Amino acid sequence: MLGIGLLQGLAVTARNFLGSFHDPKRFVTVQYPEERTRLPEAYRNFPFLVSESAEDPMGTLRCVACQICEKECPPQCIYIEKSRDKKPDAGGRPQIYPAVFDIDIAVCMSCQICVEVCPFDAIKMDQVFELAATDRFGGLVLDRHALAKPNSYFQQVHPAEAADVDERLAAARRAAEEKARAAAAAKLAPPRPAPAPKPPAAQSAEAQKPSPPAA
Amino acid sequence: MNIPGLPPIELAPGPQIRAVHDELHGDLLELSMGPHHPSTHGVFRMVVTLDGETVVKLKPVFGYLHRNHEKIAEATSYLASMPYTDRLDYLCSMTNNWAYALAVERLSGQAVPERAEYVRVILAELTRLLNHTCLAGFLLQDGGASGTPLMYAFREREKILDLFESLSGSRMMCNYQRFGGCRADPSPDWLAAASTLAEGYGRFLDEYEALLTGNEILMARTQGIGRLSPKLAVSAGVTGPMLRATGVGYDVRKVDGYGVYPRFPFRVPVGAHGDVYDRYMVRILEMRESIGILRQALRDIPAGPILDPKSKQRGLRPKAGEVYSRIEGPKGEIGFFLISDGGPNPYRYRVRPPSLVNLTILEDMCLGQSIADSVVILGSVDIVLGEVDR
Numbered sequence: 001m002l003g004i005g006l007l008q009g010l011a012v013t014a015r016n017f018l019g020s021f022h023d024p025k026r027f028v029t030v031q032y033p034e035e036r037t038r039l040p041e042a043y044r045n046f047p048f049l050v051s052e053s054a055e056d057p058m059g060t061l062r063c064v065a066c067q068i069c070e071k072e073c074p075p076q077c078i079y080i081e082k083s084r085d086k087k088p089d090a091g092g093r094p095q096i097y098p099a100v101f102d103i104d105i106a107v108c109m110s111c112q113i114c115v116e117v118c119p120f121d122a123i124k125m126d127q128v129f130e131l132a133a134t135d136r137f138g139g140l141v142l143d144r145h146a147l148a149k150p151n152s153y154f155q156q157v158h159p160a161e162a163a164d165v166d167e168r169l170a171a172a173r174r175a176a177e178e179k180a181r182a183a184a185a186a187k188l189a190p191p192r193p194a195p196a197p198k199p200p201a202a203q204s205a206e207a208q209k210p211s212p213p214a215a
Numbered sequence: 216m217n218i219p220g221l222p223p224i225e226l227a228p229g230p231q232i233r234a235v236h237d238e239l240h241g242d243l244l245e246l247s248m249g250p251h252h253p254s255t256h257g258v259f260r261m262v263v264t265l266d267g268e269t270v271v272k273l274k275p276v277f278g279y280l281h282r283n284h285e286k287i288a289e290a291t292s293y294l295a296s297m298p299y300t301d302r303l304d305y306l307c308s309m310t311n312n313w314a315y316a317l318a319v320e321r322l323s324g325q326a327v328p329e330r331a332e333y334v335r336v337i338l339a340e341l342t343r344l345l346n347h348t349c350l351a352g353f354l355l356q357d358g359g360a361s362g363t364p365l366m367y368a369f370r371e372r373e374k375i376l377d378l379f380e381s382l383s384g385s386r387m388m389c390n391y392q393r394f395g396g397c398r399a400d401p402s403p404d405w406l407a408a409a410s411t412l413a414e415g416y417g418r419f420l421d422e423y424e425a426l427l428t429g430n431e432i433l434m435a436r437t438q439g440i441g442r443l444s445p446k447l448a449v450s451a452g453v454t455g456p457m458l459r460a461t462g463v464g465y466d467v468r469k470v471d472g473y474g475v476y477p478r479f480p481f482r483v484p485v486g487a488h489g490d491v492y493d494r495y496m497v498r499i500l501e502m503r504e505s506i507g508i509l510r511q512a513l514r515d516i517p518a519g520p521i522l523d524p525k526s527k528q529r530g531l532r533p534k535a536g537e538v539y540s541r542i543e544g545p546k547g548e549i550g551f552f553l554i555s556d557g558g559p560n561p562y563r564y565r566v567r568p569p570s571l572v573n574l575t576i577l578e579d580m581c582l583g584q585s586i587a588d589s590v591v592i593l594g595s596v597d598i599v600l601g602e603v604d605r
Contacts, residue, residue, distance in 0.1 A: 003431065005428075005429030006432065009427065009429075013363055040377075040381035041381075042380070042384040043384055074291060074295035074298050109388065111390045112384065113298065116398075
């Protein structure tokens, strides 16, 4: 009979409409500024630079200005200038640091490739998405001061990934310390024909390799 | 216009152009629909010549969203093109990723672990559900059913997007597939959530069909509208649900058997009339088959690495050669053609976009129909302008 299909459809809409009165699970919308959903840990939008300490972010950036991310960035939104001098990094070795590190987040397409290619775990994806700015150039081109965030923040937004990274870096640091101690011991001891201890060096090189980030 | 070796091509009747100042019938009216028209799914323009309300000529104009995708890809590394493929058909970034990853894997000879193959199938079928659900909503919206069907479709789409977000970090621009596997391993929780969604989706489809399939207004607006003959569809290179609605059971998942698809028994639904209603119905039936594939894949997914340990992403320099790889995207056959000259960038990079090819026969379907029907016909083609214009 003509009209049965229409009535069936009306029954569906009526069920959906009336159902929302007695079952709160049927409310699928969230009143955004007042209510917020929890972001999944994997959520990403723009990159930030990880620094070891919150007090001295510029002195403890993990970035060594190797410029791999600048090269691999698909829309070419990263600009890096290497420093002329060297600063000691977290492990105490003198390292080059980025004198200029700019990301134009108006160009960035949040693809995470910079994070994947970084061998030093120095750049990670942020979760801040309320970034409206009134100035196109000053507000959306972030320099290294605006990009630097401490490791504790990284642990907060990506707990599983951060734990992974911390473990890897700690292992590398231990290996480097062992190597230094072995080298010092070798210097103190009378010269012997035995070869320098190789395994710790290999291990530290292994630990420095980039690995796919956890979900 | 016949091609030797192929059956003769039936062309739709050509435009009947009348004298401009015909006192009895009045003038023909040339109307430009778009590029900013709510029914054209983006920046797409149809130059329609009307005799009263009847379409006598229709010229699709596109290119407003051209972003130089192919040329950009020829100037960057293989990896750097991956996030750009998300932006081709922004509803189906997972299948676009897969098609591109498959092309590069074949070009550079990389293997994919089994778990990654299963994850790819799961994501491709979720994408199909997402795309077809949205399409049904958009089609009804084009037909004038403002709101309700589209909102129901988007409610379900949101659940799939939540899954994509918790796995890849982004709802639409997933950038998830890599050469030799996938970027992140789905957790057991994620797989359980996907199972729950697959189990519940049939119930949503039942509800959606109760709302739409038997609806008399929908039937009156879509049955017998925009007919496409199988011959024309085949000779124009139409693929996907558009082709299957004409009765040709051609599905790249069956024909090529890429990935682990040969392991899953599923049926390929075909239509009989090639009209808008058949296209809608074929998509609904395809979704039901997708749920079956999802169930099997989620049940059988093996443990193991998600990314081949020997796989290479950065600094890829495949041997000189060329490759064309294709998969069955939700909209049809999406393919990537790559030529390598041994350098770090592809020498030639070409996308075969299903939306563009399916759009080329728009005029043949619209001639003789009313202007209001041409909107519904365009909706049933299922285009995304990001892919048409690239």
